Amino acid sequence: MLLLFWWGVSEASDAYRSGQVSRESPSPVSESDMALGAVLMGSVGASMLLTALTVILCASVLPEEFETGRISLWAALPISRSRLYLGSTAASLACCLLLGVLLFGGIALVTSLYMSFRPESVAMALLGLVAWLGVVWAAVTTMSMLTGKIPAILITFGLAGLASFGGGFIQLGGLVPEVAESTVYRLAMGFRLFFPSDMALRGLLFGIMPAEGMVKEGMAFVGVSGRTPLWHPLYAALWAAAVTGLGILRFRRRDLP
C-alpha cells in the first residue's frame, strides 16, 4: 500500500514540476495542496483499514478469553482485576498503534520526500493517533464484555461511521454558515462529544498535513480542515481513559467463568 502511495505521490510531484500540471489551471492548487490531497487519499484508506482491524481484533480478545476459560486461569493469580483487564487487552491496542505508526508514518514520510511538512506537528499526529485508536479500542473492548463479540463489532463500526459523517458535516459547517445553523449540524456537534473518534483522527491528519495546506470548500466534504484544536485529541484521549475506567469497573464486579 505504501509503495503504491509512494508511486502516486512521486508521479504527481514529477508531473507538477515538469509543468504537465499548470499552475494556471482553472482551480489553481499549490504544491502543498497537492500534498494535502495525497495525504488525504492515503489517510482515508489507512484509517479505514486501521479502524476495521482495531474493531475486529479488540472485539475478540475478552470474549475469547471468557469462552476458553483462560481468563479464570489468569484471574486466579495474585493480580488485581484492573491489571488483568489491561494486561489482557492492551496488547491488541499496542499492535494497532504499531500498525498506525507504520501506515501514517509511512504516508507522512513518503509525502515529505516531495512536499514540506510542519515538523512541530509530529506530537499532534502521535497524540491524535493514540487518542483515535484509544477511543475505538476502549469502546469496542468495553462493549465486547457487555454484549459479546459480534454486537460489539457492529455497534462500534456504527458509532465510528456516524462520528466520521458528523465530523465531515461539522467541517462543512465551519465554511458554510447555512450548514452551521442546521439541526443535523447541532446533532453532529453533540455526537462528536459522545463518540470522539473523529475528533482524534482529525488531530492525526492535521499532524501529518503539509505546511501550507489550504482548505477548500470541496475539501470539507472529505472532512479535513487545516487546523485542529489541541483539546480535540486531548478530549478523545480522556474519553478513552474514562471508558476504559468504566470497563475496568465492570470487569472487577463481574463473575468470571
Place this chain on the structure above:
Amino acid sequence: MIQIQGISKSFGRTQALDDVTLQVPAGSSMALLGRNGAGKTTLAKVVLGLVMPDSGTAAVGTVPVSDPASRREVRYLPENVVFHAWARPMQLFAQLERVRRSSTPRDFRERAAQLACDHLLNRPMGRMSRGQRQRIALSLCTCGSPGVLILDEPSSGLDPEGRVHLRSLIRELSAGGATLLLNSHLLGEVESVCRRAAFIREGRLVGEGVLDQLSRTRGEVEVSAARPAALSEALCAGGLDASAEEDSPTVTVRLGPGAPNLRQVTEAVLESGEDFDGISLRRENLEDIFMRMMKEDGSVSQHP
C-alpha cells in the same frame, strides 16, 4: 486454611449457593462432592475470587478473597481450560511465573517428568492430545511447592497411567503440607486422595467431615471363609440371615433379631466349626455415603 462463612450466590433465579459455611483446615485434603450443577465449582470460584458472593465472606488464611494477596499461595486448575494452539508449555510457564514468582523452570520440568510429559515442553499445545494438554496443565498448576491447590476435575482426559501419576502427585503434595480442595465426580479417586469431604446438594452444604467418620455401618457383617456355601448353610440353620456370594469367599450376614451385632455373628460363626479368615462389619464406601447424602433431608451433618 480456607474459611467460608455464610456464602450465598444466585445467578438470576437459580440459587447456586445457599448459606454455605465450611472450613478446610490447613494441610488437609477435602473433596467437594455433589450432583452436576450442585454448586461445587461456584464454591471453588468464590474461594478464588472469580465469583462474587451475594452475601457471606471467604478467606484464605486470614486474607479475604477479594484481596488478590489471598491467591499468593493458591494454584487453580480449571476444568477444560483451552490454551492458545500456538502456545508452548515453557512459554505458558514463563507467563504464569511473571505473576506468581514461586517456582523455577527446573521445578516445572521436574513436575512434567513426574507426570510423564516432559518431552512435550516445547511442543505447541495445538499439537497435543487432550490428555497430554491436561498433564501439561497439571504440571503448570502444581510445580514448585504450592500452599493451596484447587483442582476442578483434574483427571479429566487422563489415561489410567495418568490417573495413577495424578493420585501419587496429590498424595505427595498433601504429605508436603499443601491444602487441597478437589472437585471430582470420580469417587474412587477422591477416596484414595482425600481425607475429608463436603457434600453439596442444590447449593446447600448437607454434610461435611472426615470420610471415615461419615461412613456408617451398613447393617451387614462380612465373613471371609474357606467354604462359604457351607458356612452360609450353617448360619441359616442357626436362624441367621446369611448368604454366600457367588464366585467369592465371602458370606454376608444381615444383622437382625437373630444376630443384632458383630459379637453374636462371630459367636455363631465359631459355633459352626467352619474355618474363616476374617470377619468385619461392612461399612459404607464413599459411593454409599454420596448416595445417602444426596437423598437425606435435614441439616448439615458435621464430623470434625
